[in-house]
Amino acid sequence: MLQQTLPITVPLSPRETAPSFMSRIAQANGVDAHTLGLELDLPFKKVIDGQHAEIRKLARLGGVDPAELVGWTPAKTENGTYAFRGAFFHGRTLRNPTVKGCPCCLKEDLAKEETMFLRGEWALPHVQSCPIHGHPLVPLWRDSNIHHRLESAPRLDAIEDAVVAGELERDTRDVTPFEHWLDQKLAGHPGGNWLDAHSFHAAATFSFLLGYALSRHFTSAPSRIKKSDHWHLYQMGFVVASCGEPAVRSALTSLEDLSSSPSDGPLKVFPRLYAALADDHADDPDFAPFRSLLREHILKTWPLGPGDELMGEPVLTRELHSLQTASRTTGVEAPRLRRVLEAAGVIGEASQSRADEWTVFSAAQASPLLRGRTELLAPERFCKSMSMEPELFQALAKSGILKPAHEDKTTGAIWDPQSGAILLDRLLYGATPLRQAQHSWLRLTASAKALGISSCDIVRAILDGRLRRIGNHADFDGFTAVYVDHDEVTYLFSETAGQTGPKVVSLDRFAKSLGLSNATGLQRLARAGLVATIVKTNPKTRKPQVYIHEADARAFHATYFTLRTLSLHCGIGMRSLSSLLEARGIQPLSPGELDVGPIYLRADIPKDLR
Incomplete structure (x- = not known):
């Protein structure tokens, strides 16, 4: 009725x-x-x-x-x-x-x-x-x-x-084009600019985030801008974004030029914008076009290599060199290298005004030219080029991990900077980007010194996969940027460090080494009897904590892959790998319909990936 x-x-x-x-x-x-x-x-x-x-x-x-x-x-x-x-x-x-x-x-x-x-x-x-x-x-x-x-x-x-x-009234101001656009968008009357093709919430958020990042042009502390003034940030981002992708890319480039080096990292170069698109809205399809735009721009303008991370995925191969990274690889000073590459047409006119750190070019295209221009270096210049501490250099040379390109009694040993660059890439393969060395992160050499072991022992453990928690510190360059999880190093070298008993590591730390955000999935596997763990008293907190024995950790790796460990194993980015596995119908492990996260049975992974 x-x-x-x-x-x-x-x-x-x-x-x-x-x-x-x-x-x-x-x-x-x-x-x-x-x-x-x-x-x-x-x-x-x-x-x-x-x-x-x-x-x-x-x-x-x-x-x-x-x-x-x-x-x-x-x-x-x-x-x-x-x-x-x-x-x-x-x-x-x-x-x-x-x-x-x-x-x-x-x-x-x-x-x-x-x-x-x-x-x-x-x-x-x-x-x-x-x-x-x-x-x-x-x-x-x-x-x-x-x-x-x-x-x-x-x-x-x-x-x-x-x-x-009128007791509630305040000073008024002119309505901005952004505010007019948003009002019309809400009413169902789009204005015909690039943002109209997107959800109003995603478009408005992107306008604010872009404006926030662009505020670096007039303030070194965008976070101090009052919330009552955020309307200005919306308008500043809208003016650019409403003109479409070319205007946005140009604005992103202008932010890069404000930074001394890509080593500042995208979180600093694109404040709030990068973090919001990479993390906060990573799974929101309405933000996918904006996330893709920023990601593609970074791929085309940043000299990313092993040790870097982009939108939550470790970078596994180098697509672009900068004059700075190529200088480290060849031993040729950046100004002279610029002239050589410009003459060869590798660097175009558009890059002439950009700093060495931001002048990028195809690593594959320039490889033959760089190889032919590589200069062999004396130890002092080699260490400077690699940002390597002399003590580490001597240890690596003595152990044979680094070998001279040429050696005779008259001139002594001279070194190929490419061998140093290759070793550095191997050490940083799949590393975690660090802004600050918090918790148990220590520089590789400092960790070795604290335990009274050789830095070469840690280097070998990284190269053969026994150490998995490696950090790449954004404030440092070359080998000085290589950090390790000191607790993991201590666990691995416990006998050398004077500790006795079976080697164990906390389940939380083991989860982090696998690229898992927490140990929940491992705990569920343990309760299902698929992973062996023990409970013992944490020596620092004096509280019970779940641990895993070294042998059981090896057994886990022999039986399972996580998305991150499989990505590092086969050299495919995690996002691409996840799509590939889904396309082939390969699902994460789900014993008894339990959600254990991105953990896969090795036996389920096709042979071409393992």
Whole structure:
């Protein structure tokens, strides 16, 4: 049976949310929204959650367009996010305890002899000012109880005198092109620029992130920009992004030119922008075009090599050299190398104004030319070129890990810098990028000294795969950037370091060496009897902790691959490898339908990958 329109109702205002509309109807009928919901079998909570069936029922009772009411009300999804105007948000984003609004809009509501109401877009983080009046959105009230918070009619009545008196009003400013674009996008009237092809939330977020990064042009501390000034960052990013990919790439290049070297890392060169796209929104398909744009730009402009990481994946091969990295490989000083490469046409005119560290070219194309120009170096120049401590050089030379290119009694030994570069790449293969040496990270030579062992012992352990937790410190270059997990080194060389008993490592540390974010999957395998572990007292915390014996760790590697260890084994990036495995129908291990993360049976991996 169709429900009749209520005898007493109110007109639906433009862009009004369903909770606001229901609260106004309830007030017109002399009750609160909760009571009205009980009387009409229309729970206020379901309206707050944006359940479409309940909102359509509310629309029928109010005699208004259900599509309009549904369209401007955030709807809670099964996974706890909220859908609004075709985009998805975390609950805390749209359900802020503080309700904000434009006092000028509210004053106009009263001037029209209408009741005040809440607009749907006021809850969006991207809407910081009114697109009609240029007035910043101001706090209207705050309540941690969502039902009390969105019972808006009595709340608005309580601030009516303040609205009329102008007590909530602040200085206004001109509406920016970004704010106008966003308002039109929300209304379903795109403006015809590149961003219109994307979700409004992803496009607006990208505009802000790009603007935040571009603020490096006028401040060394973007994080100190006040939140009340973030509208300027949105506008700065929008001006660039609305012009399309070429403009964005040019802006990214300008940020690179502000940094002395790629060793600063993308987190520093592209503050917030890189971290948000690589981590925060990594699994959001709406952000995929922006993530791909940044990733492709970095691939084309950064001299990435083993030891680097891009969007969560270790870089396994070098595609581009910079003049700096090529100088290390050849022993030829960068200015002279630039002239040689320019004459050969390897470096174009576009790179002439860029710093040596940012002047990049194809490593494969230049390989024959670089090989022919390689200069053999005396020990002192070799160490300087490789950023290698003399003690480490002497140890590597004495052990035979590094061998001279030529040696005679008259001139002594001279060294090929390519041999040093190859060794460095092998040591940093699949390494973890480090911004700070926290926890148990130590420089390779410092770890050896602390244990009283030779640095060569650690080098050999890295090369033969016995040490897996290797770090590449962004603040250092060459061999001085090679860091190791000192706890893992101590575990491996416990007998040499004077410790006795079976070698064990904590399950958490073992998980990290496998590229797993935590040990949950390993713990589930252990409970299923597929991985052997023990519980013993942690000598530092004096609390029980789960460990794995060295022999059981070897057994794990003989039986399983993780996505990271398989990636390092076969030389394919983790993202590409994951897609390849999925395309072949190879699924992670799932004993008894347990989710153990990206762990695969070796036997399930095709022979061409193992």
